[in-house]
Amino acid sequence: MNFVPKSFSSSTNENKFFNDFKHKFCIEKIDENHSYSHGSKHPSIIKVGSNDIGCIALQGLNNSGSxxxxxxxxxxxEQKIGSGSLVLSTLCELxxxxxxxxxxxxxxxxxxKDSISRKKxxxxxxxxxxxxxxxxxxxxxxxxQTHR
Structure with a gap:
């Protein structure tokens, strides 16, 4: 599984970010039913306990040193039960x-017909x-975001 691209040389903090996220959501398997990048890549399955709640692909970038x-x-x-908010709040906290x-x-x-609109x-x-x-x-x- 290519959760962090091999070409990405990450800092210690980025490695910790990826490792903590992988551990929190038991990121181990690929979702073969979903794809991105014109169908050539598959995201990783996100788990909470023994339940698959979604899938994600993250990429480390070197943006001007930041x-x-x-x-x-x-x-x-399954939308509208808080799973997306759980994943996104965890990403933000990390x-x-x-x-x-x-x-x-x-x-x-x-x-x-059930998709969220871009505006929402x-x-x-x-x-x-x-x-x-x-x-x-x-x-x-x-x-x-720093909280003081």
Missing amino acids: PTIRITYLFIY ADKYDVCLELDAIPQKRT LISWYQRFGFNIEIQGDYFMRRYV
Whole structure:
């Protein structure tokens, strides 16, 4: 499983971020039913206890010396029961703990009648501290939040 790309030379904090997230959600297996990057890559299954709650792909980036984790793919199997909020709040807590920025494109993964709209998805990410970087675009970033 390629949870952290081999080409990414990460800092100690980024390694700790990835390891803590993998441990918290028992990241071990690939979800063959979901894909991203034009179908060529598959995300990892997120587990809570013995239940598969979704799948995720994270990528470490070297953005001008600032440690950054890109949420490349996030899909929660059963919406509106708090699983997505659990995953995203954990990502944010770990990012703050290890001084890592998070970024993503706020684009719904599957378009069905039950899918969340882009507007609602952007609003959901904003509740976790993500901001749109370029007006009219869907690229969002969350900077480290210090709580004093």
